[in-house]
Amino acid sequence: MRILKYISIILFTGILSIACSSDDNGTPMAVNEEEVITTLAVTLTPDGGGTAITLQTRDLDGDGPNAPEITVSGNLAAGVTYNGSIVLLNETETPAEDITKEVVAEAKEHQLFYTSGGGLEITTAYIDTDSDGNPLGTKFTLTAGNPSSGTLTFTLRHEPTKPNAGLSNAGGETDLEATFSVTVE
Structure with missing residues (x-):
């Protein structure tokens, strides 16, 4: 009986110490919430001046029943190089939150493709980079080739492998993907 009593006390103490142990070192874990992006606006300004072309997708209800509003302001001119810039917004807030600032601040953790x-x-080239010299993509050049038409897709990846050889081997998670019908004339 005495041995059974000691075994019960040892088991109870062991279970109590496991149940009350703390892995908390007193420092709360940082939570980096996923960005809410309702709007992607791309501005393509001809090198040397001229009328800018804008591409925009706006989806205020996210995964809701309404399709995103997609607009393209005009056609690209063959042989012209455009300076591109991207703005990402969260328009569910008033005033709209500029998510581009967060993406630039966390450049090592993001890349636009x-x-x-x-x-x-068309051909594209990155202008801006993260602090390690890897592409970020909020600023770029786009050169329109021969007259043609097709699609141009912009993809924002969170925590891609850097450096990478492009979207196909970048990994990470897609924060945003938007496709536009584009014509070069």
């Missing part, structure tokens, strides 16, 4: 499809003849 530009992909063309459907025969669209």
Whole structure:
């Protein structure tokens, strides 16, 4: 009986110490909430001046029943190089929150990718980089090739592998993806 009593006390003490142990070192874990992005606005300004082309997608209800509003202000001119800039907004807040600032501040954890499809003849090049010299993508150049049409997709990845050889091997999670129908004339 005495041995059973000691075994019960030892088991109870062991269970109590496990249940009351704390892995908390007193420092709360930082939570980096995912950005809410309702609007992507791309401005393409011809190198040397001229009328800018804007591409915008706006989805105020997120995954709600309404489709995003997608606009393209005009066609690209063949052989012209455009200076591109991207603005990301959260328009569920008043005033709208500029998410671009957060993406730039966390440049090592983000990258924008530009992909063309459907025969669209363009080339792109990154202008801005993170502190390690890896591409970020809020600023870029786009050169329109021969007359053509197709799609231009902008993808924002969170925590991609850097450096990478493009979207296909970047990894990470997609924060935003928007596709526009574009024509080069």
